[in-house]
Amino acid sequence: MTVAGPTFDLVVAANRLPVDVVVDAHGEGTWQRSPGGLVSAMEGAMADRGAAWVGWAGEPGLAPAPFYQGNLFMHPVSLTSVEVEEYYEGFSNDTLWPIYHDVIVQATFHRHWWNTYRTVNHRFAHAIAEVAAPGATVWVHDYQLQLVPAMVRAIRPDLRIGWFNHIPFPPVELFAQLPWRRALVEGLLGADFLGFQRTADAGNFLRSCRRLLGMSTRGDTVAFTPAGGEPASRTVRVSAIPISVDFRGLTALASTSKVLSRAADIRASLGDPEILMLGVDRLDYTKGIRHRLKAYGELLQDKSLAPPSVTLMQVAMPSRERVDAYRVLRDEVERTVGQINGEFEVLGSTPIHYLRHFYPREEMVAMFVAADIMLVTPLRDGMNLVAKEYVSCRNDLGGALVLSEFTGAWHELHQAFICNPHDIEGVKQTIMQAINTPEDERRRRMKAMRKRVADHDVQRWASNYLEALASAPSKPHRLTRASTRELRGVERANRANLRASDTASERIGT
Numbered sequence: 001m002t003v004a005g006p007t008f009d010l011v012v013a014a015n016r017l018p019v020d021v022v023v024d025a026h027g028e029g030t031w032q033r034s035p036g037g038l039v040s041a042m043e044g045a046m047a048d049r050g051a052a053w054v055g056w057a058g059e060p061g062l063a064p065a066p067f068y069q070g071n072l073f074m075h076p077v078s079l080t081s082v083e084v085e086e087y088y089e090g091f092s093n094d095t096l097w098p099i100y101h102d103v104i105v106q107a108t109f110h111r112h113w114w115n116t117y118r119t120v121n122h123r124f125a126h127a128i129a130e131v132a133a134p135g136a137t138v139w140v141h142d143y144q145l146q147l148v149p150a151m152v153r154a155i156r157p158d159l160r161i162g163w164f165n166h167i168p169f170p171p172v173e174l175f176a177q178l179p180w181r182r183a184l185v186e187g188l189l190g191a192d193f194l195g196f197q198r199t200a201d202a203g204n205f206l207r208s209c210r211r212l213l214g215m216s217t218r219g220d221t222v223a224f225t226p227a228g229g230e231p232a233s234r235t236v237r238v239s240a241i242p243i244s245v246d247f248r249g250l251t252a253l254a255s256t257s258k259v260l261s262r263a264a265d266i267r268a269s270l271g272d273p274e275i276l277m278l279g280v281d282r283l284d285y286t287k288g289i290r291h292r293l294k295a296y297g298e299l300l301q302d303k304s305l306a307p308p309s310v311t312l313m314q315v316a317m318p319s320r321e322r323v324d325a326y327r328v329l330r331d332e333v334e335r336t337v338g339q340i341n342g343e344f345e346v347l348g349s350t351p352i353h354y355l356r357h358f359y360p361r362e363e364m365v366a367m368f369v370a371a372d373i374m375l376v377t378p379l380r381d382g383m384n385l386v387a388k389e390y391v392s393c394r395n396d397l398g399g400a401l402v403l404s405e406f407t408g409a410w411h412e413l414h415q416a417f418i419c420n421p422h423d424i425e426g427v428k429q430t431i432m433q434a435i436n437t438p439e440d441e442r443r444r445r446m447k448a449m450r451k452r453v454a455d456h457d458v459q460r461w462a463s464n465y466l467e468a469l470a471s472a473p474s475k476p477h478r479l480t481r482a483s484t485r486e487l488r489g490v491e492r493a494n495r496a497n498l499r500a501s502d503t504a505s506e507r508i509g510t
């Protein structure tokens with residue numbers, strides 16, 4: 001017999017719970033809230049009503065019993081080590097991640113990974129259904145849980161369901177490669193509202209609905225007729241709600257005397273260079289770390305820059321080290337750092353300080369305050385919070401941001417020094433432009449970017465999202481007779497195409 005537990009009006013679901021186990025000197029483990037934008041973003045919304053968070057606690061095996069962390073109810077979902085391998089490292093990070101990031105590296109397709117992805121999504125859906133109060137709001141996060149909206153709706157049609165994608169949504173030509181594209185789209189369309197980082201991502205999703213599944217879209221809505229359903233269908237709203245950072249929290253932290261003096265210490269410990277450049281990334285091939293290092297190496301080679309007057313501090317937080325592409329990247333980055341340091345080091349000054357660690361938040365903020373030039377050069381990035389964090393920490397209006405045009409942040413931070421990371425010559429010129437631009441102009445740019453982030457901070461993002469979800473159309477979307485006929489025709493043609501492509505993918509042994 002199952003004993004009913006507490007239920008909540010707001011349920012957040014994400015791959016990970018926002019807590020980590022911290023083990024003290026006596027070997028005792030306690031839960032500590034992990035630093036991260038998402039929890040602080042949700043705090044306002046969660047304070048008003050009871051809220052639960054459904055997610056994996058981070059260790060394979062049996063899930064810990066549900067518990068409260070402050071006023072937030074944590075509902076852990078279990079994952080076996082095989083599921084971690086197949087659902088998380090495999091399907092999420094080695095199939096979806098590359099497809100959703102322009103196939104910078106080749107995606108791997110395995111049918112058993114897909115089966116495990118489905119099983120785990122199912123488990124999440126059941127966990128959500130268990131803790132959601134009647135008529136509750138459910139907010140599902142990210143690409144690991146794309147089947148969850150429809151699975152939750154099947155169990156609990158009374159719930160209002162939203163999903164937000166933290167990463168890009170790919171153009172239809174890339175998305176079409178996925179043998180499971182129909183199931184993914186249908187899984188998402190179980191939601192009332194789908195939020196994306198950029199308008200282009202929302203557009204890509206709508207195009208996939210039309211071109212691959214023959215659905216009818218109107219403006220930012222898609223009419224969805226579940227298989228075997230009536231011509232009258234549900235309407236799902238699809239639009240861009242770009243994520244942000246805790247501007248006020250970061251600004252306040254950046255002006256504390258502790259952080260200011262730590263920033264000065266960092267500069268001093270690097271030999272007080274004239275120009276301190278900084279990169280902060282998860283060690284991921286999407287972040288353009290190799291391209292950045294190549295551009296920097298060439299600037300040293302052609303003597304545009306020379307230590308000791310310049311140094312680059314590169315924080316590379318270890319990430320997904322069990323996925324092959326990440327191990328290859330790490331080796332390449334470390335080799336390049338070694339080569340550049342070997343070639344250009346002068347006594348007392350290292351060209352690149354490569355820091356493969358995770359630092360406390362305060363230390364990160366001190367690094368942002370210390371850096372003259374912030375290098376954000378991803379080849380593709382949903383948003384890139386680092387760019388917005390840097391801007392939030394520069395209360396002094398100092399510093400300059402070099403920003404790739406392939407980040408979501410580029411759509412908002414127009415006053416950054418913009419580059420195309422594939423164009424190494426262009427990256428070099430942009431870095432030099434950022435260095436040589438007069439201080440007045442740099443301050444003007446920083447001020448404008450700060451205003452943008454202050455006006456669109458993470459708290460506003462969360463409340464906008466929840467408002468959009470609450471007001472998403474819930475009435476059935478009625479189709480005219482003519483559009484129904486047209487739709488049915490397109491659906492038939494698409495089904496035939498899909499059958500053909502499914503057979504083809506079976507043949508190539510995915």
Ligand code: GDG
Nearest residue numbers: 166243282317357358359360361364381382383384385386
């Ligand atoms: C995904 C999307 C989207 C890094 N090193 C340390 C540290 N960090 C923090 C940064 C920043 C976060 O990690 C990284 O966020 P990003 O946005 O740069 O990238 P992803 O991890 O790829 O996140 C991305 C994001 O979701 C949100 O929607 O922007 O596009 O890919 O906050 O500061 N933090 C600390 N120590 C470190 O050493 N404390």
